[in-house]
Amino acid sequence: MALLEIRNIDCFYGDVQVIFGVSMHVDEGEVISLIGANGAGKSTLLRTVSGLMKPRSGEILFENEPVHDLRPEQIVERGIIQVPEGRRLFSLMTVRENLEVGAYNSRAYPHLAQTLKEVYKLLPRLEERENQLAITLSGGEQQMVAIGRAMMARPRILMMDEPSLGLAPVLIKEIFTTIRQIADQGTTVLLVEQDVQHSLSLSDRGYVLEHGRIVLEGSGKDLLENPDIKEAYLGI
Amino acid sequence: QASKAAGPKEIKIGNILPLSGPSASVGLQNKQAVELATEKINAAGGIKSLGGAKLVNVFTDSKGDPNVGVTAAEQLINTEKVVLISGAWNSAVTYPSTQVAERYQVPYVVPVSVADKITERGFKYTFRIAAKDSWWTDYQFKFLEEQKKLTGTKIETMAFVYENGDWGTGMAKQWHERAKKFGYKVVLDEAYPSTASDLTPVVMKIKTKKPDVILLTSNAADAILLTNTMATMKVKAKAIIGTGGGHADPAFRKNTGKNCEYMFDVVEWETDLGRPQIPALNAEFKKRYGYDLAGESVDAFASVYVIADALERAKSTDPKKIRDALAATKLCVGQGKLGIDILSYDCIEFDKTGQNKHAGIVLVQFRDVKGTMERVTVFPTKVARPGFKAVFPMP
Amino acid sequence: MNSGSRRKTIDTVLKVALAVLVFTLPLWIKNPTYMQILIFMLLYAYLTTSWNLVGGFAGVLPLGHSAYVGIGAYTSTILWITWGVSPWLGMWVGAFIAAVVGTIIGIPTLKLRGAYFALSTMAFGEGVRVLAENTVKVGPCVVGGPQGICLPLVPGNNLALFQFVSKTPYYYIILIMLCIALFITWHISRIRPGYYLAAGGEEPEAAEALGVNVSKYKVWAMALSCFMTALGGTFLAQLTLYFYPKQILGLDFSFELAFIALIGGRGTIAGPVIGALLLRPVSEFTRIYLSSVLPGLHLVIFGAILILVMIYQPFGLVRPLSRFYDRMLDALSGEKKKER
Amino acid sequence: MDFDIILQAIINGLLTGSYYGLAALGLTLIFGVIKVINFAHGSLLMVGMFTAYWIVKLTGWNPYAALLVVVPLLFLFGYGLQGFLIKPVLIAQRDVREPTEVIIVTTGVWYILDNLALMLFGAEYRVVQTSVSGQIFMLGDYIFPKPQLYGFIITAATSFLLVWFLKYTKMGKAIRAASLDRDAASLMGINQYRVYNIAFGIGAAIAGIVGCVLIPFYYVFPTVGVVFDVKCFIIVVLGGLGSIPGALVGGAIIGLIESIFAQFIASTWTELIVYVVFLAVLFIRPAGLFGEKRDW
Amino acid sequence: MALIEIKDISKHFGGLKAVDQVSISIEKGQIYGLIGPNGAGKSTLFNCVAGLYPPTSGKVIYDGEDITGWKPWNVCRKGLARTFQIVKPFQKRTVLYNVMVGSFLKTSNPSEARDRAMEVLKRFNLADKWNILAGNLTIADRKRLEIARAMATEPDVLLLDESMAGLRPNEVDETLDEIRKIRDSGVTIFMIEHIMRAIMTVSDRITVIQFGKKIMDGTPQEVANDERVIKAYLGESYGAA
């Protein structure tokens, strides 16, 4: 059964349509990659699922219940959590406070102490930096905090928007390892990435978005071997 | 105009008053006094020489802002076609708006604005009922001189404390001249912003200088704050004398309580004056609006009678004729005009600058009369409340 | 006939008709009160247009422009009363002083961002007011302290001394001043300084990286804006013949200029004019007709109008109005506006 | 000059500065969180004062007992104000960091509140005699007016509570998060507009507290807010917009300047000194004394 | 003598030494790369050169002239144009307007500025989007606009801060071609990039910094095979191009 199902949605910025009748689904426990060119509409899709913008038509179901009419915070309550593009940490709060705010929703808040321990275990570096202001962290550390913060919300599905953007090669590896660990612990992951090689190889399935339309769908392995993908996204 | 045969049924009088903004409170009291007087005159048959025409007041709000006042005057003259304007309480508004009236040659009766210069510009159409502000300071010093002689108190030093507006600074100038004339030493000359949120620093300064006499010019709010702060900071002087305005405001007594006891104030009018019509009128006013008549309301009240009288004699609504009638005004106590019978002086008559030459002033002291704080007239002695005498120096 | 020319013709005809109307208004309106309201409308449009040079184009929000109106009024008046200098000359001196003061204040404050700038300029404006209220005399010059200055009346219509009994000359003077101010803003928006100002207002760091000395351009805009504002100050003094600090240097005045711009459409050329045309009559007429009913009611209504406009048209009224005008043209000509 | 006088002036300055600071505190909180200059702040203070006035007048309560009514009332009032009037404009300007246009709304609210009060209560000045009015506490020869002294204590307590609330409670953290990045806060499940409502409500409640503090020694009238408005703006900019210690220190500085300088020069000029000091600080520290430069 | 001499530049933020005694010298016509882990201080170094921050100590010599601590606009007028890691377009303005702000540097005539801007837009394949608001561009186009705008000032040196981050591989290739073309037109390029495939293929020389300090500099090959670089930055050996 699909955990998240997107049915035929259209999205607009003002009068400009950027998503055209996109349908996709994510099953419980899966890791899904969403890849596509710049401006294809990947971030827009995630923003729509998170409720930051409304689809003009179509519907989004989570556990078979429509969520596209809900406000962002209500969607978070359901367990749909996004790690936004560009980290978006609360710059003048400490690492720990950032994590605590992550657990704001009423599902996660009662388990705050417990979740915090789990997150520290997953990302030990955050515990070391507990009391540092987020703004003083390096880019990689900031990305870790962003992921940790999302984990604090006890996601049913974790959506990540380009977690590797602008990171040094050594950190990119670390981030993907972390994502793999999260998935292995049973969290469903929807991953938007430019680094197609890394992301597809750890994904169960993938979708390719072009100009606001899904043009290809398949298992991670199939897509990696697809010659069009190879040419367009791997530069081979 | 249409004033010939039957005469107009209504005569429009323009009133410019601060109905919003910082001086709205007094503006409203003036409006009420004008309305009451108009009602009485109309009830008594209106302007008989014009076929019993009724007076109709058109009120416009000046916000206490001269620009607005100017526009208001133009609007009253051109759109409302009033035959006469009355106003504007704030000297700053009266000043430019009388200028407009002068240009259009429409008479302008000024009940209260006290700035000297209003009637000192050679205007033909401006008439003022209240005393000029220089006359007020005269009384303050006259009083001091007399008390010095009477009680043998030594008075050498003075402090001037006043709001830094038009009015306060004008008064301070007069004080300086008179202090020099009578040989007092001015130990403190302190203007303060009338919107001050805290007057403790000013009071501290008074306390340091230890003046014999403190002369005050304040608006209502700052008068209250100043008096209460002086009490808190234990400031003492032989005499503290206000200059009407805030000290005359009923709110002052109500809100300072015991703290204002024995303070003096100069005022154009007081309820305890020995005029038989006052109690009834005051009772009526109080019942209607909830507070006592004040000097300024009385001036406004009287002004309507002056206007009605001029119209009566002009037998016309032609502004020029009204002006001439106004210039020839001679209204005295005892002619059966309620508005005149309640005045503290005997007649209203304009000199050639348009200033009411008889306008008089009295000095009151705040006294505890059977448990309530009252303003008791103590000077000039001939109009003093029977059985009362100034307590000087303040205990 | 090529497409769109019909639309263009109608557009031109309407605009010319409007211009003719504006320039012949004094012939139709005989009532000086209405003339006075019109003159004030134009004056506010002029002052706001000047304000808009910094407030709109440089992307900051000055809330102390009454200081420069005051500088203009005080300078020309003091020069006239003390030395008999015609206000026509004095206004340039006032404008020059305002520009210098604006520059001195602008250099530090224009580096500040958003609210800091707004509140600092506001504090500066208040400071100037306090200064004026505490200065009664400087040497031979009467400043008047809190009582302000009353200009001596000159009999009749006197062009040389900038004083008229009739409202018509005032109307044409301010109309011409407004036209010049509009031309200046329009011109600036199309040349390099205009581009630099807008760029600096939006993304100062990016603009600087492209060779724009952002603060310099902002200070220039400030100086020019203050210069023009002060000219308006002299006009105001000559029109009302009386001014004093609480009014001409008041906070309300500064606020009103900013409101007119924001309600009209900040940073647009027509915005200040539209704002003044709409807001001034509203505040005048509600005052005239409502203040005697219930004191304060007109300001409640004025406040409510401000809020409603902002809730429904947060970017000002220029946008919906120009859209409306386009639609009207479409309807009249039966042609669609060409998309550029 | 007498040392005693100076010391008394310092005492007065600090006591006065404390309620200035408290008045500025609500303003700085609202700006810090919503990035809106609340020009209606003085009017909220006025509403608080009138409420306290009527409570004391009608029931004869201790003025500080009025806090029990004033604080929740003003909180709800501020909450609604933000929710109904400011929110729509904020939504329209979602991408703007400091939506300056909102000042029109807050100024509109200012006009409306002040003039509604005028229509309801008239323009007269009202003072109510409370159980602490005019009372003093002497320490040696130095006078501590009790109402101001209590005001000082209330300021300290309020600031402490506010800091504690923002730092340690769930809602406090949410408020700070939303002030730093509203979209990201949404993604954490924080309803940003509710958070704004609450922050605005708290700011209004603090204005109400100032109202209660002022009632024993100051008078109420519809435009009383204007007296404090400009002062509050100077204080918050001086201290650094959005900074809590900034508001308190700024208040103390202004109070001290007014009180001490007035002993040497005319008090109308002290006002000017306040402006000069203010501009001087901005020249040296454009972000104010406690402002976070990188944040603004 | 080198065109740009960066001599012992340091930049401290409070106690943080974001850049610590870094020296780099860049020859005319070179494409010079700067790499290092996140937070190593690369952007800060750029900002010191471009005048956004005054360096705490050290010197920047350009073409024999000491430009240390110059204001950004003066640096730009001197011929060094830069792009920002986080692109900063004038969002509410059209693409053409954005570029015209750049081209106004060399001319004050609006129509000439317009013509020059259009030419630059053509070069960067943005000509057909000239009338779009910059805020509505895709990330890739914004990055391109950022470069176009800088190029409109007709600089001698171009400083590129992660101009390819977030681009697809084939877009990266396009940008690389553009960069080579720019270099071939005589412009010296100094660039920061995390995409190894890009920086390793296009750079003539690379400096690596970590914790604000320079670890090494050398040719791409030397860098790619350096143990310290692999450990600190690459994580694994990058198959030397």
Ligand SMILES: Nc1ncnc2c1ncn2[C@@H]1O[C@H](COP(=O)(O)OP(=O)(O)OP(=O)(O)O)[C@@H](O)[C@H]1O
């Ligand atoms: N706030 C906005 N207003 C108008 N248009 C926008 C806005 N944000 C994005 N767009 C447009 O919507 C389209 C899709 O953008 P989106 O950010 O979803 O793409 P993306 O696939 O995430 O790209 P990237 O890889 O660059 O992050 C683009 O054409 C973009 O220009």
Ligand SMILES: Nc1ncnc2c1ncn2[C@@H]1O[C@H](COP(=O)(O)OP(=O)(O)OP(=O)(O)O)[C@@H](O)[C@H]1O
């Ligand atoms: N204005 C500033 N104030 C305080 N610290 C700063 C400032 N700018 C940068 N830093 C700090 O300086 C260090 C270097 O930052 P810089 O942006 O130069 O890194 P970078 O090498 O460009 O990293 P990335 O590859 O992630 O862009 C970081 O720790 C950063 O937090």
Ligand SMILES: [Mg+2]
């Ligand atoms: Mg994206």
Ligand SMILES: [Mg+2]
């Ligand atoms: Mg960087």
